[in-house]
Amino acid sequence: MTLSTYLLHLADDALVLGHRNSEWCGHGPVLEQDIALTNISLDLIGQARLFYQYAAEALAGDATEDSLAYLRDVYEYRNCLLVEQPNGDWAQTTLRQFLFSAYQYELYKNMRHSADERLRAIAERSLKEVTYHLRWSGEWVVRLGDGTEESRGRMLNALDALWMFTGELFRPAPYESVLETTGVSVPVGDLETPWMEHVRKVFSQANLQTPIAPGHQTGGKTGAHSEHLGYLLADLQFMQRAYPGSTW
């Protein structure tokens, strides 16, 4: 059970952020950025599928990647709180992407040495894609932070709204600690320092102060979510809830 829960955590993180970013489809500030963000969603949902397929096998019951994504309720989801936060404005979306991509970059870099062969394979592939996510979002944080009074003000508001959720990324949930002993899961505690390097490097160019106090909000990784996730899943799972078993 621990492995499947860990895989669901990794899958839920990618799926929820992928879904959030897809909400921008048709609403982006300019066409090129609209397809950039929806392309990032495509990569994230692709990663989620790989983790869900593995979780379905690990659960060995009749679970499938679809049933795991569409038929679990809020308290069964294991994604961190950061990815379920609403899109807000372009500053909040790009900052959320940057904070999470910097984490995913270090996570997958480390996961390439996991004791689990399949996780190594997924990580090797995903790291290439996440490198683009991190570059793209980091450039937006710099562009907005070091831009006009308006863009800088919005980036500061985004920072106030999102920073409190970053601490959870580096506090291992019980299933992560258990799997750490066998070298399967990534020791997320060790990722905070390299992650902070990414943040400092970009924030310094973006004329932003890196907050001192670590983000203290936690709970998502163990199923205690904010009210946002329920509305998101209602949208994401609607077809399977309204028409169970429907296919293309």
Place this chain on the structure above:
Amino acid sequence: MTAVSSISNVMKLLEGIPDPEVPVLSILDLGIVRDVRIYPALGETLGVTVMITPTYNGCPAVDVIRMNIRMTLAAAGYNPVDIRTTLTPAWSTEWMTDAAREKLQAFGIAPPNSVPVVCSLDLFQQDESVTCPRCGSYHTEMVSRFGSTACKALYRCLDCKEPFDYFKSH
């Protein structure tokens, strides 16, 4: 039909399966076919197993390619047809054939540069220099790192003023 000729026969069939997004490229040009196995199966037929490595995790074309392989080989009389996926080592544009690069160029898509240049963070706020597939000029600029599909970025030539897709080196 001896086993050896069958493998070249299978490869010929696979050569006919295009990438749905970039129809000038066959799945062999893309370099995603890793292994082909032939074995005598029940009922005097030949079974075939094809091992592929997906390009991008979320690329929808990979599912279409799997279906096309299955249909093409079944229609040619192979039974059973088994398609396996391996994620390691991760696909890279280095696996594309030279023919693939020429086909892309002729089709109007700039082929990928060498890989090590791109897949790292130190290209922060810089972009690859890409030649325009129409007029060959290096005087081009990136419009968006993410283009119409996961594997392509959008560029613009500042000489002939034409927009073009760039097959991202990965």
